[in-house]
Amino acid sequence: MNPAVxxxxxxxxxxxxxxIGTPLQALLPAIAVVLLALAVxxxxxxxxxxxxxxxxxxxxxxxxxxxxxxxxxxDLAVVVSPDTGLxxxxxxxxxxxxxxxxxxWALTVAVLAVCIRRQREQLLPGVTVVLALLMLGAAFWGxxxxxxxxNFLGQYTGYLAAMASGNVGQMxxxxxxxxxxxxxxxxxxxxxxxxxxxxxxxxxxxxxxVATLLMVRHRHSSFETTAYRWIRLGxxxxxxxxxxxxxxAVIAWQGESWxxxxxxxxxxxxWLLYTAVLHGRLYLRRPGxxxxxxxxxxxxxxxxxxxxxxxxxxxxxHSYL
Amino acid sequence: MSDAHAKQWDYLLMVLTVALLxxxxxxxxxxxxxxxxxxxxxxxxEIAGYGRFVWWMNAIAxxxxxxxxxxxxxxxxxxxxxxxxxxxxxxxxxAVGLAAWALSASFQTGLAVYLALxxxxxxxxxxxxxxxxxxxxxxxxxxxxxxxxxxLHLGFIVFAIVVVALQRSTFMLPVFxxxxxxxxxxxLLAFYADRLAWRRRVRVEVERSYDEE
Numbered sequence: 001m002n003p004a005v006x007x008x009x010x011x012x013x014x015x016x017x018x019x020i021g022t023p024l025q026a027l028l029p030a031i032a033v034v035l036l037a038l039a040v041x042x043x044x045x046x047x048x049x050x051x052x053x054x055x056x057x058x059x060x061x062x063x064x065x066x067x068x069x070x071x072x073x074x075d076l077a078v079v080v081s082p083d084t085g086l087x088x089x090x091x092x093x094x095x096x097x098x099x100x101x102x103x104x105w106a107l108t109v110a111v112l113a114v115c116i117r118r119q120r121e122q123l124l125p126g127v128t129v130v131l132a133l134l135m136l137g138a139a140f141w142g143x144x145x146x147x148x149x150x151n152f153l154g155q156y157t158g159y160l161a162a163m164a165s166g167n168v169g170q171m172x173x174x175x176x177x178x179x180x181x182x183x184x185x186x187x188x189x190x191x192x193x194x195x196x197x198x199x200x201x202x203x204x205x206x207x208x209x210v211a212t213l214l215m216v217r218h219r220h221s222s223f224e225t226t227a228y229r230w231i232r233l234g235x236x237x238x239x240x241x242x243x244x245x246x247x248x249a250v251i252a253w254q255g256e257s258w259x260x261x262x263x264x265x266x267x268x269x270x271w272l273l274y275t276a277v278l279h280g281r282l283y284l285r286r287p288g289x290x291x292x293x294x295x296x297x298x299x300x301x302x303x304x305x306x307x308x309x310x311x312x313x314x315x316x317x318h319s320y321l
Numbered sequence: 322m323s324d325a326h327a328k329q330w331d332y333l334l335m336v337l338t339v340a341l342l343x344x345x346x347x348x349x350x351x352x353x354x355x356x357x358x359x360x361x362x363x364x365x366x367e368i369a370g371y372g373r374f375v376w377w378m379n380a381i382a383x384x385x386x387x388x389x390x391x392x393x394x395x396x397x398x399x400x401x402x403x404x405x406x407x408x409x410x411x412x413x414x415x416a417v418g419l420a421a422w423a424l425s426a427s428f429q430t431g432l433a434v435y436l437a438l439x440x441x442x443x444x445x446x447x448x449x450x451x452x453x454x455x456x457x458x459x460x461x462x463x464x465x466x467x468x469x470x471x472x473l474h475l476g477f478i479v480f481a482i483v484v485v486a487l488q489r490s491t492f493m494l495p496v497f498x499x500x501x502x503x504x505x506x507x508x509l510l511a512f513y514a515d516r517l518a519w520r521r522r523v524r525v526e527v528e529r530s531y532d533e534e
Contacts, residue, residue, distance in 0.1 A: 020444060219531040232512040243480070243501045250488055257375040262353040269346045274534050276339055283332065313357060 001080045003164040007157060009076050014148060016068045021145020024062045027140035031055050032132040039128040040103035041142050048124045055131065063095070063107055066144060068093055073149075077156055079179050080163065082171040083307070091182050093158065097196045098149050102142040104196075106134035108203035116207065119214075128209030157180060190248040197241035202233030202304060205274070209301040218292050224290060227297060228281055235274060242271055266307040272302035328407050330407070333395050341389045345382060374418060390432055390481060391415065394439040399480070402447055414438050433486035440478045447471040469510025476504030 038044045038051050070093055077091040096104040113127045133204075138144065155178060162174030183192060191296035208230035249258050258264055277300060280293045357367045357376065398410045414435055422431025450467045479500035487493045510517065 093369075220528070221531065222528045225528075235507060236508050236512070240501070240505055243497075243504065246480075246484075247494060247497055250493070257379075260349075260352060260375050260378050262356055265349040265353050269349050272342045272346055276342060279335055279339070283335075310353065 001078055001163075003057040003160040005050060006078075007164075010073070010153070010157070012074065013072050017065070017148055018146050019131055020065050021062065023146045024058070024140055025143065027058060028135045031058060032135040033129050035132040035135075039125040039132070043122075045094055045125060048128055049120075052110060052124065052128060052131065055135070056107070058101070058289075059110050059135075059286050062081045062103065062145070066100060066103070066148075067095060069148065077174070079159075079182055081179075081311045082163070082168065082175050088179060089187070091152070091178075092187050092192075093152050094186065094191045094195065096114045096199060097191070098151055099142045099151075100267045101195075102134055102140040103144045103200075104199050106131060106138050108199050109134060109206055115122055116221070118229070121212070121222070122214055123207060123210055123226070126213060127207055128207045130210065131137070141206060152186070172175070185253050188243055188248065194241045194244050194248075196243075197237035201234035201238035201241065202258065202308075204230045205238075205304055206303060208234070208297065212294050212297040212301075215290070216298075221284075221290070224281070224284070224293065230280075231274060231277060231297070235278065236294060238271065238274065242267065262310040263307065266303060266310050270300060270303045270307050273303055276300075332531065334392060336387070339390050341385055341392060345385050345389070345444070348378070348381055348385070387432070388435065390485070392480065393478065396434055396474070397439045397442045399444065401442065401449070410442075429485055433482055434480055436482045436485060440475065440482065443475040443478055449461055463514055465514035466511055469507045469514060471507070471511070473504050473511060474506025476500050476502070476507055479503060 035048075035051055036183060038048050074090055077093070078087050079089055079091065080086065081088050109127065109131045113124065113131060116123055116127070117128055157222045159174040159178040161171040165171065204221050211227035211230060215221075215227060249264075259268075273296060277293060277296045280289065280296055283289050284293065337426055351372070356371075358373070359370060363370055365411070395411050398407055398414070402410050417438060418431045418435030420431075421434035422428055447468065450464065450471050453464055477500075479496060483493060483497050483500060487496055
């Protein structure tokens with residue numbers, strides 16, 4: 001590996017990604033505004049279905065571009081041991097981290113929105129608002145095409161610079177950091193299962209949230225059934241994702257009190273709340289119980305949003321601060 | 322246990338569980354807010370203050386977690402025993418746990434033994450449910466749904482054993498995978514029994530307005 005050549009190739013790759021992705025990234029807010037208009041104006045709601053399908057197609061096209069970027073990056077991002085000069089492995093950066101999180105969440109909601117069958121007409125306006133907000137977030141906050149993977153590229157280019165410096169101490173320090181991140185973060189099976197499972201669950205919970213709001217508004221059990229169906233669809237990958245985090249956390253965060261990290265805490269709270277919703281609805285025949293179930297369901301989604309934001313504002317083991 | 326009593330007991334345990342989970346949730350939320358505030362307002366918090374914060378959080382959470390584990394254990398025999406026997410079995414489980422604590426001088430061991438007893442009873446509950454024996458009482462209907470519910474609760478008990486007793490053991494991973502498989506298979510069965518059933522029953526959804534309530 002020649003660090004200077006690799007660095008130049010990575011710069012070339014990110015430039016190409018920006019060239020392809022900039023129009024797409026600019027298109028996202030425009031689509032979001034159209035979606036919001038269609039969701040808000042009752043006469044235009046008949047166009048919501050095709051508009052949501054078109055949005056899903058655009059987001060999917062963008063995801064293909066991002067997958068290509070990751071594939072090329074996998075070719076370039078090799079880790080070489082300074083001791084032996086041999087390649088110890090490549091970094092397989094998952095498709096749903098850092099700048100790409102909101103984009104993947106938006107894509108998930110868009111695809112799920114296309115799949116809605118039961119009470120589709122009533123659900124679509126609310127789900128579209130959620131989708132539009134996520135697309136705006138992906139365009140203005142995430143910026144996956146113009147500012148891709150800032151943490152990974154920052155660390156990897158730092159590693160390349162250290163390898164080019166010839167300073168043994170620097171080289172060893174950068175190598176250990178990069179190899180540790182490769183083995184225990186980027187390339188772990190956990191990172192390829194835990195985030196997508198949770199994003200899928202977040203998507204279904206968003207739809208369930210909309211159905212719960214409709215239940216409160218119309219005071220009718222059919223919306224509760226819809227909300228429940230979406231929660232149960234997400235609850236399985238959600239539970240799987242949370243459980244799979246446990247052995248990883250025990251090893252990767254050994255010696256840290258990770259269970260009191262803000263993100264882990266709020267995630268556990270969210271799981272407990274959705275579990276409480278599922279248990280609470282077993283008693284729906286009790287008078288007034290639907291209010292408790294609705295309140296718990298809304299609170300669960302509020303905690304979901306807080307959980308997402310906690311990663312960026314509360315320090316701790318599972319934090320990007 | 323009579324059906325009405327069983328449902329009342331179920332409800333009481335559910336309220337207790339939700340109350341404990343709620344208080345743990347409130348503690349977690351307040352703790353998170355505190356860390357958020359302290360990390361920007363208290364100089365050197367992450368070096369000096371975070372350790373103290375963790376100590377306090379552990380100290381406040383410990384009795385709640387123990388109570389939660391106890392309630393979780395009590396949820397298990399309720400499926401099998403009538404009210405009088407239930408009190409005896411529950412008291413017996415707690416007594417065995419306390420004895421294990423006293424003998425081993427380890428609170429963790431006491432909890433693990435208590436959970437192991439709960440797991441054993443839950444295995445019995447699942448076996449009886451699968452066999453279709455009238456006995457285990459559930460809030461849900463249908464053998465597959467009940468089996469799913471039994472399996473997923475067994476999974477959680479086994480997971481609790483992993484957290485309480487096996488974190489540094491070589492058995493941690495295999496037992497963890499067993500707990501995960503039980504939980505996920507159980508949840509799948511409990512949620513989608515009507516689609517997985519060999520003989521499908523068409524369920525009629527009873528719709529109603531909440532306006533009368």
